[in-house]
Amino acid sequence: MGATSSRKSLRVLANDSTRVCSVQTNNNIEMKGTNAENHREASQPTESQNEDMEERLTSGKYNVKTVAVSEGLVKLKEQITTTVDDQHNQGEGIAEDESGVILTSFIEKNPKLEEALKKTRDHYRGLKEAFASGVLGTAEVEEHLKGLFTAYTNQHKPVKAVLTDLTVRLGLPKLAYDIIAERRSNCPELTTWDREIGAEKPPEEKEASANPEKTESEKDEKKTSNPLELLQDIICLFLGTLLNYSDLHDEFCLECNEVGMVQLFVEMSKKLQDSIPHNVKYVEPKTQRLKKFTVRGKMLSRSLGILHNLSKRVPTRTNFASAQAVNSLLLPLLKAEITFYSAKSLLVLAYLIDEQNNHLIMADAEPINFLIRLLRKAIGTDYHRYLGFSAREIAEGLTQIAVNDNNKKTIVKCGAIPILVNMLQNAKDDEERVNACNTLWTLAFDEENKKNIKEDEHACAELRKLLTSNNREVKKAAAGALWEIEGKEKHAEDKQQSVKKSDAKHVMISYQWDVQKLVIQIKNKLQSDGFKVWMDIDEMGGSTLESMARAVENASVVLVCVSQKYKESPNCRSEAEYTYQLHKDIIPLMMDGKYRPDGWLGFIVGSKFWIDFSEKHKLDSNVDKLVKELGTRGKIELQENAMKATVMDVVDASPQSTIRSWTSSDVKAWLMDVGLKDRLDSNTLKRLNGQILLRLQDLRKESPEFFYSSVRTDFKLGTVFDVLEFVDALDKLME
Numbered sequence: 001m002g003a004t005s006s007r008k009s010l011r012v013l014a015n016d017s018t019r020v021c022s023v024q025t026n027n028n029i030e031m032k033g034t035n036a037e038n039h040r041e042a043s044q045p046t047e048s049q050n051e052d053m054e055e056r057l058t059s060g061k062y063n064v065k066t067v068a069v070s071e072g073l074v075k076l077k078e079q080i081t082t083t084v085d086d087q088h089n090q091g092e093g094i095a096e097d098e099s100g101v102i103l104t105s106f107i108e109k110n111p112k113l114e115e116a117l118k119k120t121r122d123h124y125r126g127l128k129e130a131f132a133s134g135v136l137g138t139a140e141v142e143e144h145l146k147g148l149f150t151a152y153t154n155q156h157k158p159v160k161a162v163l164t165d166l167t168v169r170l171g172l173p174k175l176a177y178d179i180i181a182e183r184r185s186n187c188p189e190l191t192t193w194d195r196e197i198g199a200e201k202p203p204e205e206k207e208a209s210a211n212p213e214k215t216e217s218e219k220d221e222k223k224t225s226n227p228l229e230l231l232q233d234i235i236c237l238f239l240g241t242l243l244n245y246s247d248l249h250d251e252f253c254l255e256c257n258e259v260g261m262v263q264l265f266v267e268m269s270k271k272l273q274d275s276i277p278h279n280v281k282y283v284e285p286k287t288q289r290l291k292k293f294t295v296r297g298k299m300l301s302r303s304l305g306i307l308h309n310l311s312k313r314v315p316t317r318t319n320f321a322s323a324q325a326v327n328s329l330l331l332p333l334l335k336a337e338i339t340f341y342s343a344k345s346l347l348v349l350a351y352l353i354d355e356q357n358n359h360l361i362m363a364d365a366e367p368i369n370f371l372i373r374l375l376r377k378a379i380g381t382d383y384h385r386y387l388g389f390s391a392r393e394i395a396e397g398l399t400q401i402a403v404n405d406n407n408k409k410t411i412v413k414c415g416a417i418p419i420l421v422n423m424l425q426n427a428k429d430d431e432e433r434v435n436a437c438n439t440l441w442t443l444a445f446d447e448e449n450k451k452n453i454k455e456d457e458h459a460c461a462e463l464r465k466l467l468t469s470n471n472r473e474v475k476k477a478a479a480g481a482l483w484e485i486e487g488k489e490k491h492a493e494d495k496q497q498s499v500k501k502s503d504a505k506h507v508m509i510s511y512q513w514d515v516q517k518l519v520i521q522i523k524n525k526l527q528s529d530g531f532k533v534w535m536d537i538d539e540m541g542g543s544t545l546e547s548m549a550r551a552v553e554n555a556s557v558v559l560v561c562v563s564q565k566y567k568e569s570p571n572c573r574s575e576a577e578y579t580y581q582l583h584k585d586i587i588p589l590m591m592d593g594k595y596r597p598d599g600w601l602g603f604i605v606g607s608k609f610w611i612d613f614s615e616k617h618k619l620d621s622n623v624d625k626l627v628k629e630l631g632t633r634g635k636i637e638l639q640e641n642a643m644k645a646t647v648m649d650v651v652d653a654s655p656q657s658t659i660r661s662w663t664s665s666d667v668k669a670w671l672m673d674v675g676l677k678d679r680l681d682s683n684t685l686k687r688l689n690g691q692i693l694l695r696l697q698d699l700r701k702e703s704p705e706f707f708y709s710s711v712r713t714d715f716k717l718g719t720v721f722d723v724l725e726f727v728d729a730l731d732k733l734m735e
Helices: 003-026 035-040 047-059 064-109 111-133 139-153 157-170 172-186 212-216 227-245 250-259 261-282 295-311 314-322 325-333 339-352 366-379 391-401 405-413 416-425 430-443 447-455 459-468 472-498 513-528 545-553 564-568 570-581 599-605 616-630 638-642 664-673 682-687 690-702 704-714 720-734
Strands: 506-510 555-562 586-590
Touching: 064 111, 064 157, 111 139, 111 157, 111 172, 139 157, 139 227, 157 172, 157 250, 172 227, 172 250, 172 261, 227 295, 250 261, 250 295, 250 314, 261 295, 261 314, 261 325, 295 314, 295 339, 314 325, 314 339, 314 564, 325 339, 339 366, 339 391, 366 391, 366 405, 366 416, 391 405, 391 416, 391 430, 405 416, 405 430, 405 447, 416 430, 416 447, 416 459, 430 447, 430 459, 430 472, 430 570, 447 459, 447 472, 459 472, 472 545, 472 570, 506 513, 506 545, 506 570, 513 555, 513 616, 513 664, 545 555, 545 570, 555 564, 555 570, 555 599, 564 570, 564 599, 570 599, 586 599, 586 616, 664 682, 664 690, 664 720, 690 704, 690 720, 704 720
Parallel strands: 506 555, 555 586
Antiparallel strands: none
């Protein structure tokens, strides 16, 4: 039997002794108190209890036999509790050591965040210890959750990312799932009991917060001694914590998905949705804003918010389908009495729409009309938020709905274009500008929409202004929208006449950023087989649209890396459609084994022969298949192979025939391939080239001590493990 099992058995025995003790004393005297209250008391009797025992013994209310039995059971419980605590502390010591190693590595990389990192780890450890001991309904647990909550909300975005990274490494998603699932199983009333029903009057309205996160996560009321109320408050705080940490962090969301949170929160939301009528009295008639929630109403809000964050990540969507979230939860919520919950549901649905279920969700124009009204009202407020939703996330939802070509037309018919232009003109930050541009870009794939955007007197002018933005993402999104609206056709007409078959020399890879590591491996293997390859190495769409266009025009064949995210990316669609427009040969490479191309992407790749790269362990055999399929297309002549292998565009400087001729881009690609790019200091990375790599290897032989010291400090590698990984990669490169 393991330590955990032993602890549980002993703890059950200790609790049983408490119950037996209670039964024995109840046979002789009246004793009041619930099991929950007994559970929350300390294991040893208080001084007043001992005095009371003596008084009752002398007065004859206890007999000697009863006292002996009671005292014996109390001593037995003390011994068991001591044993349990000793074993618990030993078990937690292992966990503490492990969490300490993780914490140390994070502090080494982020020394300025030491205090915040320590607090986050300590609060996590406190929750883990409470769960292991079976004691969750305490004020101490509540404080740990508040600590995790405030540690996140009081930070800037880069710091939030680091803190969330830490919680992922520690295992917060799994711990959260275990706690919430276990509490729901042992206490079904947790999600079914409305404690506010019967209250004489609704709570007073509180002033809306300017802080978006505090708007969603109101301060919880003072707690009562009722254990179920306290447990509801604790779970509600836990939901608020998960809502925050899942907001901007892919890995956290994917971990939540892996442990089963999609199914958990779909089921929870079903149980909580009957709380909506009890919140109607808190709705402001004019603004539809909720002044306050009941506790179950707040739990529903946060559960739907977490589902919204999870739904944005493609791998979660199979679990949404398995949980039948669309039909059993989200579609019914579109008709909720309170607009706030309808909006939450619609924003989740936006990411679950596909070619098969679109007709169910968008049976009429009302959901789209509703979303556009939300966007208009959000832009009209000082903070660009309405009902707790930011203009940015509403526009994101609209873009997602617009991936379906039928919805594009409906969105424009519902008056979206002038609202999006208004968003560009009055954006609060670059994120809003990017989202407005991306929505216009996606809408412009429809010919009628393109015409309507051109006819708007401000749309193209606002987009052109953004071409000079200092923000790379803003510039890219504006250029993409303009390319679709007014540039692509003219460019294609000119180039179709000028590009000759003999000019098409390279293999172009069109891909979405998430699969870049795999694509780099494919690219390197093709180059070693004598192919000239073009790919945008820095970031999909990081170069100009003109550069992309030249790459397509000079390609003998285009490898389209098919995935759900490729289909949803306006940048990828621009590339793929331009490729199709120029009648270039296309070979589809399947990057996601669970996805089959549909919609516009299905039309382009159609029934073409495709190669499955979703199984990474079959990379070599699949590259062999690809080489056979390519034939001589993109092949470099023998004499060119002896020279440095160049590519058409500076965006992707290919690895050279010798390391000495590598540029910084080549080094960056190599580091990406071996998984070290993000660990090296970005400023140092810019100065690295092939010659310096060779000199580093020489330096290692000439002066090993100086080499290791320099690599650690100058490259800012966080730990000795990072240094060793870099050295191993360098050795393999030099073989």
